[in-house]
Amino acid sequence: MSTSPRIIEVREKILKQNDVLARTLRASFQDTGVFVASMVSSPGSGKTAFLERLLSRLSDEYRVAALVGDLATENDAARLQRATPQVRQITTGTICHLDAQMVQKALEGWNLRDLDYLFIENVGNLVCPSSYDLGESLRMVLLSVTEGEDKPLKYPTIFNTADVAVITKLDLAAAAEFDLVTARRNIQSVCPGMTIFEVSAKTGQGMNDVAEFLHARRAELNVVAAK
Amino acid sequence: MSTSPRIIEVREKILKQNDVLARTLRASFQDTGVFVASMVSSPGSGKTAFLERLLSRLSDEYRVAALVGDLATENDAARLQRATPQVRQITTGTICHLDAQMVQKALEGWNLRDLDYLFIENVGNLVCPSSYDLGESLRMVLLSVTEGEDKPLKYPTIFNTADVAVITKLDLAAAAEFDLVTARRNIQSVCPGMTIFEVSAKTGQGMNDVAEFLHARRAELNVVAAK
Numbered sequence: 001m002s003t004s005p006r007i008i009e010v011r012e013k014i015l016k017q018n019d020v021l022a023r024t025l026r027a028s029f030q031d032t033g034v035f036v037a038s039m040v041s042s043p044g045s046g047k048t049a050f051l052e053r054l055l056s057r058l059s060d061e062y063r064v065a066a067l068v069g070d071l072a073t074e075n076d077a078a079r080l081q082r083a084t085p086q087v088r089q090i091t092t093g094t095i096c097h098l099d100a101q102m103v104q105k106a107l108e109g110w111n112l113r114d115l116d117y118l119f120i121e122n123v124g125n126l127v128c129p130s131s132y133d134l135g136e137s138l139r140m141v142l143l144s145v146t147e148g149e150d151k152p153l154k155y156p157t158i159f160n161t162a163d164v165a166v167i168t169k170l171d172l173a174a175a176a177e178f179d180l181v182t183a184r185r186n187i188q189s190v191c192p193g194m195t196i197f198e199v200s201a202k203t204g205q206g207m208n209d210v211a212e213f214l215h216a217r218r219a220e221l222n223v224v225a226a227k
Numbered sequence: 228m229s230t231s232p233r234i235i236e237v238r239e240k241i242l243k244q245n246d247v248l249a250r251t252l253r254a255s256f257q258d259t260g261v262f263v264a265s266m267v268s269s270p271g272s273g274k275t276a277f278l279e280r281l282l283s284r285l286s287d288e289y290r291v292a293a294l295v296g297d298l299a300t301e302n303d304a305a306r307l308q309r310a311t312p313q314v315r316q317i318t319t320g321t322i323c324h325l326d327a328q329m330v331q332k333a334l335e336g337w338n339l340r341d342l343d344y345l346f347i348e349n350v351g352n353l354v355c356p357s358s359y360d361l362g363e364s365l366r367m368v369l370l371s372v373t374e375g376e377d378k379p380l381k382y383p384t385i386f387n388t389a390d391v392a393v394i395t396k397l398d399l400a401a402a403a404e405f406d407l408v409t410a411r412r413n414i415q416s417v418c419p420g421m422t423i424f425e426v427s428a429k430t431g432q433g434m435n436d437v438a439e440f441l442h443a444r445r446a447e448l449n450v451v452a453a454k
Contacts, residue, residue: 006382010237031295042269042270042271042351042374042375043269043353043378043381043382044269044371044373044374044375044378069385070381071354071381071382071383072380072381072382072383073377073380073381075380075381088385094354094357094384096311096323096352096354096355099296123350123354124269124299124353124381124382125323125353126270126351126353127298127321127323127355128319128323128354128355129350140267143374145273146271146272146373146396146399146403147271148271150300150302151270151271152304153299153300154270154297154298154300154351155270155298155299155351156298156299156300157298169373170379172373172403173400175399175402175403176373176402223283
């Protein structure tokens with residue numbers, strides 16, 4: 001019953017509306033020179049800890065902001081505000097992903113020209129967010145070492161819609177008996193050539209590489225020149 | 228756009244169809260004396276390891292079977308077949324949950340009277356599965372110690388639709404600095420009075436309690452008497 005023609009038709013209409021709005025958002029991000037990166041992962045993969053570490057690192061030199069999605073609670077926004085004051089929570093109720101309209105609404109009142117980087121943390125979910133373009137220039141899929149090496153094979157779509165993969169909680173790799181070689185191979189078999197970062201938000205390991213990659217991507221997009 | 232009247236109407240129709248079929252399934256499970264328990268959790272919370280341990284423990288004395296849901300791959304079924312030959316994989320493609328129709332179809336050809344226990348492992352997702360009744364008599368929500376204590380607060384609906392909570396990967400609790408007291412409090416604040424099990428599929432800790440609970444629940448439902 002989940003694949004009846006009427007459902008597909010309605011779903012396609014929603015996705016089309018979302019794509020139109022996402023394109024508008026992307027254009028306004030580029031016009032105003034803000035580099036937008038989003039994060040998707042399972043619940044509990046460490047998106048917020050990763051983002052907190054990233055915001056702390058970038059906020060000395062750059063103007064950074066974040067939107068964080070959750071079904072309920074404002075806990076993540078409160079956590080991230082330790083790193084930067086410009087954080088807004090999007091609570092989605094029972095909806096399992098962010099969409100472009102939620103992002104647009106959450107940005108109301110912010111002047112995008114005042115920002116260098118905007119991060120969007122999606123709802124913890126390895127399925128639903130894959131179909132929704134949020135206007136971001138970079139999508140990162142996070143996979144923690146405690147989830148097992150097989151997740152890219154089981155959730156290929158979300159890995160395919162991401163630009164880079166980030167293996168998180170590296171400090172727990174030995175305790176979780178995580179096999180990095182297999183994990184890398186599984187990511188590459190689903191997304192050949194994908195860039196993979198390996199980090200621990202707890203120890204800071206690998207975070208430099210991520211920050212440098214973001215700077216390079218931002219420079220490539222010439223957003224700096226647009227200012 | 229995700230909450231337009233037409234979408235809600237279509238969604239309600241699907242859910243109603245699912246509920247009707249789930250009631251039929253539940254009646255046939257009870258008539259044939261098979262106790263059906265399902266498992267929901269994030270991807271990587273250890274559903275398959277938990278189920279493998281449970282099947283091994285029960286299969287000496289009871290006739291057990293399992294259905295396992297994933298978007299892609301048949302890996303989990305292959306793993307579980309080490310514990311019992313009666314395992315079938317349901318691959319859902321891009322659908323983020325099992326539904327009653329998928330369960331009905333996967334059961335084709337099996338004689339339910341030949342079974343004492345049937346386990347259904349849902350797709351790893353803390354949102355979508357909550358709306359779909361599968362005809363099970365018991366729904367277990369799993370939460371691994373590596374996901375953080377806050378997940379019940381962030382995903383209250385799935386905890387509310389479950390009958391019991393199982394905290395998994397207890398062997399990693401110290402390494403992950405998991406606070407059991409806070410986790411228990413968060414579960415109780417969302418679902419007051421909920422039974423909570425604390426297990427490690429790796430060491431076997433707590434698995435006896437789960438098995439005994441299942442036996443007691445099965446006896447309560449008088450499914451044994453129906454044989």
